[in-house]
Amino acid sequence: MKKNDVVTVEVTDIGIGGEGIGKVDGYTLFIKDAVIGDTVEVKVMKAKKNYGYARLMRIVKESAFRVSARCPEARRCGGCQIQEMDYRKQLEFKNTKVRNNLIRLGSVEEELLDQIMEPIAGMEEPFRYRNKAQFPIGVDKEGNLIAGFYAGRTxxxxxxxxxxxxxxxxxxxxxxxxxxxxxxxxxxxxxxxERHKGLVRHVLVRYGFTTKEIMVCLIINGDKLPCSEKLLEKLTKIPGMTSITYNINKEKTNVIMGSKVCPLWGQTYITDYIGNVKYQISPLSFYQVNPVQTEVLYGTALEYAGLTGKETVWDVYCGIGTISLFLAQKAQKVYGVEIVPQAIEDAKHNAEINEITNAEFFVGKAEEVLPEYYADYAKEHPGEHARADVIVVDPPRKGCERSVLDTMVQMEPERIVYVSCDSATLARDVKYLRENGYEIRKVKATDMFPMSVHVETVVLLSQLKQK
Incomplete structure (x- = not known):
């Protein structure tokens, strides 16, 4: 296969970026905007030795799973990679993705997964689910102001x-x-x-699904927002408006938010709930963007933790304490660890406003805090291990650091609940834990991001050694 070749191919899978995957005489092609089941005519744009990238020229035969996109810009925008795929097929694709990664990368036996893997948790209404949006502001070719999203990979x-x-x-x-x-x-x-000129970079909006509170934050390339009273006249009339701020980011960077948030009107946060737990969310807070499915995800984590009220739980990579406080409702004691100091301050405050007194939080890298705590405990209690009945991890996309996994194994929890946003690194870490005294007992994928290729997964591992 070489550049500019035109071929017809049947799409049989979806890649990590949402592109269709098909083969011609054993040669793999990645095709943007193609759906599983499509037969398409494509033009090869880049040819490697064993695979290439092709442009969709026309659909020869539509897939039974192809649907009309609800948004006319779905193909150009980078947010919805698979909006043209039937939602039930999206769920099947995501569940299969998790399963295949656990088999291929985690060496989990298919027969075991047949017994323990639960059906994926999808949404009844897979649109209008995001409680947060960040809109870049710019101008079009005619100089008109526009707000939108970045095209994929641009x-x-x-x-x-x-x-x-x-x-x-x-x-x-x-x-x-x-x-x-x-x-x-x-x-x-x-x-x-490109020129690093102009004032308004992005608009951040957060919406409380339970409280109906609204936050607006303008990210600016400057120190103040001119004529802000005119903006307030407009925004404060919107029902539910609770917080209006601006954030200063004068760096030449792709990072959206700067570190300084300045109040303009109202509070500097909104409140919202996951289940019965209330959270205060600032412009800089990490908070799951799909509150409906977050409750499902955390509910699964809580179920897998198997808490009776007597357990000590460690929540690693705890953020603002979202999972920690959920767990604290049924645990004797919860310890949370997070590297971002502001997140820990938020976690402590969220514990306070919920009158939760059995949660304690530590600032630092998980791979440093856990070993340090483990070592200190051993010094203070010779011959004893630091006690952890359950450890919950919700790491970033790269998965857990090896030192964290090592310390988890040393602490010998009865159960490990692994919440993952990347099933490939999840599978890698599951393989390590299975090689070090644990076995996978339950798996459940949750569709937190319909219309995209992303999927969250909760896995329960239990200790094989009898105490």
Whole structure:
């Protein structure tokens, strides 16, 4: 196969970026915008030795799983890689992805997964689920202000049709309309990434699904927001508006938020709930973007933890304490570990507002805090191990550090609950834990991000050694 070849191929799988995968005489092609089951004519754009990338020219035969995208910009925008795939097929694809990674990368036997893998948790309504949106602000070729999302793998802004993304809440459109009106009326410039000029870089919106509270934060390339009273006149009329701030980011960087948040009106946070637990969320807080499925995900983690009220639990990579506080409702004691100091402050505050007194939080790298705690405990209690009945981990995409896994094994918890946003690194870590005294008992995928290729998974591992 070489560049510019035109071939017909049947799509049989989906890649990690949402591209269709098909083979021609054993040669693998990755094809953007193709759906499992499509037969497509494609043009090879880049040819490697064993695989290549091709452009979809036309659909020869539509897949039975192909549907019309609800958003007209779904193909260009980088947010919805598989919106043109039937939702039931999306769920099947994600469940299979988790299963195959556990088999191929985790060396988990198929027969075992047949017994322990639960059905994936999907959504009844897989749209309008995001409680957070970050819109880059720019101008089009005619110089008109636009708000949207970046096209896949680029920093070209694709305007949101009618400023209403179908994954976000309808309130986003009202907010963007008012902010762009304000910018036009007061001649406030949009940020130009190439020239590092202009003021407004992004607009962040958070929405409390339970409380209906709304936060707006403008990220600016400057020290203040001119004529801010004009903006407040517009935004404070929106029902539910609770917090209006701006965030200063004058760096030439792809990182969206700077570290300094300045209040303009109202509080500097909104509140929302996961189950019965209340959380205060600031512009800089990490908080799961799909509250409906977050409750499902955490409910699974809590079920797998098997708490009776007598257990000591460690929550590693705890963030603002979202899982920790969920677990604390049924544990005797919960310890949370997180590297970001502000997140730990948020965690402590969230424990306080929920009157949860059995949760304690540590700042630091998990791979340093756990070994240090383990060593200190051994010194203070000769001949004893630091006690952990259950350890819960919710690591970043790269998975757990080896030192964390080592310390977890040394602490000998009866159960490990692994919450993962990347089933490949999950499988790698599961393999290590299985080689070091643990066995996988339950697996459940949860669709936190419908219309995208991402999937969250909860795994229960239990200790093989009898105490």
């Amino acid at each position: 920093h070209q802004i694709i305007p949101v049709p009618n400023r209403d993304c179908v994954l976000g809440v309808p309130e986003n459109k009202v907010i963007l309309d008012q902010i762009l009106d304000y910018m036009r009326e007061e001649k406030i410039s949009a940020y130009d990434e």
